[in-house]
Amino acid sequence: MTERPLILITNDDGINAPGIRTLISIMNTIGEVVVVAPDSPQSSMGHAITLNSTLYAERVYIDDGPQIEYSCSGTPADCVKLAIRELLDRKPDLCVSGINHGSNSSINVIYSGTMSAAIEAGIEGIPAVGFSLLDDTWNADFEASKGYVKTITEQVLKNSLPNGIVLNVNVPNILKKFIKGIRICRQAKANWIEEFDKRKNPQGKDYYWLSGKFVNLDGGEDTDEWALEQGYVSVVPIQFDLTAHTYIKDLNTWNLND
Amino acid sequence: MTERPLILITNDDGINAPGIRTLISIMNTIGEVVVVAPDSPQSSMGHAITLNSTLYAERVYIDDGPQIEYSCSGTPADCVKLAIRELLDRKPDLCVSGINHGSNSSINVIYSGTMSAAIEAGIEGIPAVGFSLLDDTWNADFEASKGYVKTITEQVLKNSLPNGIVLNVNVPNILKKFIKGIRICRQAKANWIEEFDKRKNPQGKDYYWLSGKFVNLDGGEDTDEWALEQGYVSVVPIQFDLTAHTYIKDLNTWNLND
Numbered sequence: 361m362t363e364r365p366l367i368l369i370t371n372d373d374g375i376n377a378p379g380i381r382t383l384i385s386i387m388n389t390i391g392e393v394v395v396v397a398p399d400s401p402q403s404s405m406g407h408a409i410t411l412n413s414t415l416y417a418e419r420v421y422i423d424d425g426p427q428i429e430y431s432c433s434g435t436p437a438d439c440v441k442l443a444i445r446e447l448l449d450r451k452p453d454l455c456v457s458g459i460n461h462g463s464n465s466s467i468n469v470i471y472s473g474t475m476s477a478a479i480e481a482g483i484e485g486i487p488a489v490g491f492s493l494l495d496d497t498w499n500a501d502f503e504a505s506k507g508y509v510k511t512i513t514e515q516v517l518k519n520s521l522p523n524g525i526v527l528n529v530n531v532p533n534i535l536k537k538f539i540k541g542i543r544i545c546r547q548a549k550a551n552w553i554e555e556f557d558k559r560k561n562p563q564g565k566d567y568y569w570l571s572g573k574f575v576n577l578d579g580g581e582d583t584d585e586w587a588l589e590q591g592y593v594s595v596v597p598i599q600f601d602l603t604a605h606t607y608i609k610d611l612n613t614w615n616l617n618d
Numbered sequence: 619m620t621e622r623p624l625i626l627i628t629n630d631d632g633i634n635a636p637g638i639r640t641l642i643s644i645m646n647t648i649g650e651v652v653v654v655a656p657d658s659p660q661s662s663m664g665h666a667i668t669l670n671s672t673l674y675a676e677r678v679y680i681d682d683g684p685q686i687e688y689s690c691s692g693t694p695a696d697c698v699k700l701a702i703r704e705l706l707d708r709k710p711d712l713c714v715s716g717i718n719h720g721s722n723s724s725i726n727v728i729y730s731g732t733m734s735a736a737i738e739a740g741i742e743g744i745p746a747v748g749f750s751l752l753d754d755t756w757n758a759d760f761e762a763s764k765g766y767v768k769t770i771t772e773q774v775l776k777n778s779l780p781n782g783i784v785l786n787v788n789v790p791n792i793l794k795k796f797i798k799g800i801r802i803c804r805q806a807k808a809n810w811i812e813e814f815d816k817r818k819n820p821q822g823k824d825y826y827w828l829s830g831k832f833v834n835l836d837g838g839e840d841t842d843e844w845a846l847e848q849g850y851v852s853v854v855p856i857q858f859d860l861t862a863h864t865y866i867k868d869l870n871t872w873n874l875n876d
Contacts, residue, residue: 408666409729415814415826437729442826445812467741469860471667471695483725483809515872524807525862542874546861549782551741554703556673568673568700597862597869602727603804604783604857611855614773616800 365391365453365517368481370439372402372460372473375431376422379459382502383491384427386509387456390517393427394452396443398436402473408435417442436477444484454517455481455488458529459505462496465530465584465594466550466576475528479600482526487516489526494533494588504536508593512542528596532588543592548583550576623649623711623775626739628697630660630718630731633689634680637717640760641749642685644767645714648775651685652710654701656694660731666693675700694735702742712775713739713746717763720754723788723842723852724808724834733786737858740784745774747784752791752846762794766851770800786854790846801850806841808834 367387371380375397387393396417416433430447432439440455457477464472474490481488489512493505512529521527528547532539554572561567576585584594625645629638633655645651654675674691688705690697698713715735722730732748739746747770751763770787779785786805790797812830819825834843842852 409828411828414819415828416823417826438828441812441828442814446814446816446826467858470737470741470858479728483728511874515874519872522865525865528860544866544869544874546863546866547859549859554699556700556704558704561672565674568675568704570667570669570673570696570699595869595874596860597865598860599862599865600725600728600860601805601807602786602854602856602858602860604855605804607780607783607855607857608802608804611802611853614777616769616773616802616853 366448366450367391367393368440368443368448368452368455369393369395370397370436370455370457370477372398372436372477374398374401375420375429377461378498378500379461379493379502382506383456383459383509386506387513388427390510390513391453394443394448395427395429396432396439396447398439399431399433402435409437409441410434415442417447436473437480440477440480452486454513455486456491456513457488458491459502459509460490460492461498461500462492463494463530464490464492464528465588466548469528469547469598475598478526479598482524482600485523487521489513489516489529491529491531493531504534504539505531508542512595524599524601525597528598530584530588530594532591532593534591538591539593540591541593543587543594545584545587545594545596546582547596548576548580548585549578550574550585624708625649625651626698626701626706626710626713627651627653628655628694628713628715628735630656630694630735632656632659633678633687635719636756636758637719637751637760640764641714641717641767644764645771646685648768648771649711652701652706653685653687654690654697654705656697657689657691660693667695667699668692673700675705694731695738698735698738710744712771713744714749714771715746716749717760717767718748718750719756719758720750721752721788722748722750722786723846724806727786727805727856733856736784737856740782740858743781745779747771747774747787749787749789751789762792762797763789766800770853782857782859783855786856788842788846788852790849790851792849796849797851798849799851801845801852803842803845803852803854804840805854806834806838806843807836808832808843
């Protein structure tokens with residue numbers, strides 16, 4: 361690549377979140393950066409897109425740059441669509457999403473706005489990575505993430521990614537000196553055991569708050585959960601062809617056309 | 619199964635949509651039915667869940683039953699979580715979602731609230747199917763779908779589904795006599811070429827409407843798109859382990875830990 365790569369940045373915590381500000385500062389050292397990110401937090405939005413209401417995108421100036429930034433009223437997936445179709449002059453060489461405040465490991469990838477943005481870029485044929493730090497507080501410390509985010513980004517630009525695959529990167533919330541390195545992993549089989557907190561509103565009507573406990577059901581030592589617990593940065597290759605190809609043969613034995 | 623199966627029904631078009639009313643009438647002939655569905659349309663919500671606001675679920679009486687129904691303020695995935703944890707006495711034997719007004723074939727599975735509900739049930743270890751008709755109007759005619767929905771449901775109850783797999787069923791929008799039968803398929807490689815309709819609001823500020831054209835890039839005759847075009851009902855087995863297992867070996871050749 362002779363010219364500097366064009367890098368599209370988005371996230372789901374909103375354009376002012378410390379995580380995306382960190383990501384912007386790293387990407388400014390690698391390429392030409394355009395940010396199109398939600399104007400407000402969009403966590404756990406999954407792969408939502410905005411079909412039934414209008415979208416706004418406004419040029420904003422949050423720091424001294426040199427990146428170009430747009431604040432968008434939509435979801436992370438909306439941001440990527442709008443960037444590619446309307447706001448960018450050319451197709452970006454890379455899309456990075458994050459750094460998310462909180463884990464997107466294991467089954468959380470399904471609910472993740474951060475990863476939906478990366479997947480949306482992947483659908484458009486753009487190499488894409490979602491980055492997350494296992495600390496969901498606004499004041500999360502992204503210092504230890506910086507070097508790993510840079511290394512992985514440079515390797516994606518060097519090696520590219522095949523069509524249909526994006527990367528899901530999670531960084532453990534420990535001091536840099538305790539991080540053991542980067543591990544390529546599979547998504548752990550884990551899920552949330554939800555607990556609904558049932559309350560009564562001032563009018564006496566029942567309502568619920570969703571909360572829950574994350575349970576790793578997977579004993580494998582090749583999973584993202586295992587790697588993160590051991591102090592590794594986890595990298596999971598993610599596909600958006602959801603077909604369970606190995607099960608097609610079994611389904612063909614069912615009596616569906618009798 | 620000696621007692622009648624407990625069937626959980628949800629959708630993303632809202633509890634009053636003709637598609638879910640059709641699905642309820644079919645499921646009442648098969649098992650004991652509990653409906654927990656959104657109180658308003660939730661299309662293209664992807665796998666969104668409600669973490670930062672409250673959820674309501676209200677017992678409602680829409681027709682003569684015999685099903686039990688709750689109208690819920692949340693997303694399709696919320697409905698499934700709330701049903702399993704709070705509203706149902708026992709784990710359902712099956713979860714069916716739909717019948718969606720509009721296609722969820724190919725890449726649309728990613729954006730689909732209908733399928734996110736089925737996937738959420740699958741994560742909980744419940745056999746699950748999402749049904750969609752290729753007609754996105756409120757007055758869609760579900761007559762031709764009925765027999766196929768019943769057949770597929772009965773086969774799922776008979777054969778069950780392995781952990782980690784749910785079914786995505788789409789029915790072509792043609793007369794029953796023209797439907798050729800059921801085909802097991804893979805998800806077609808297709809995507810949306812978005813076009814944003816850029817307008818000015820009364821205050822002179824730019825805004826956008828998302829619209830687009832669906833483009834099938836896949837010439838395969840084993841895809842859902844192909845089957846639907848030929849007049850078949852498509853059944854795609856869907857997995858929610860998003861790991862691209864075949865690419866892990868390649869990623870391990872990258873220089874990530876130098």
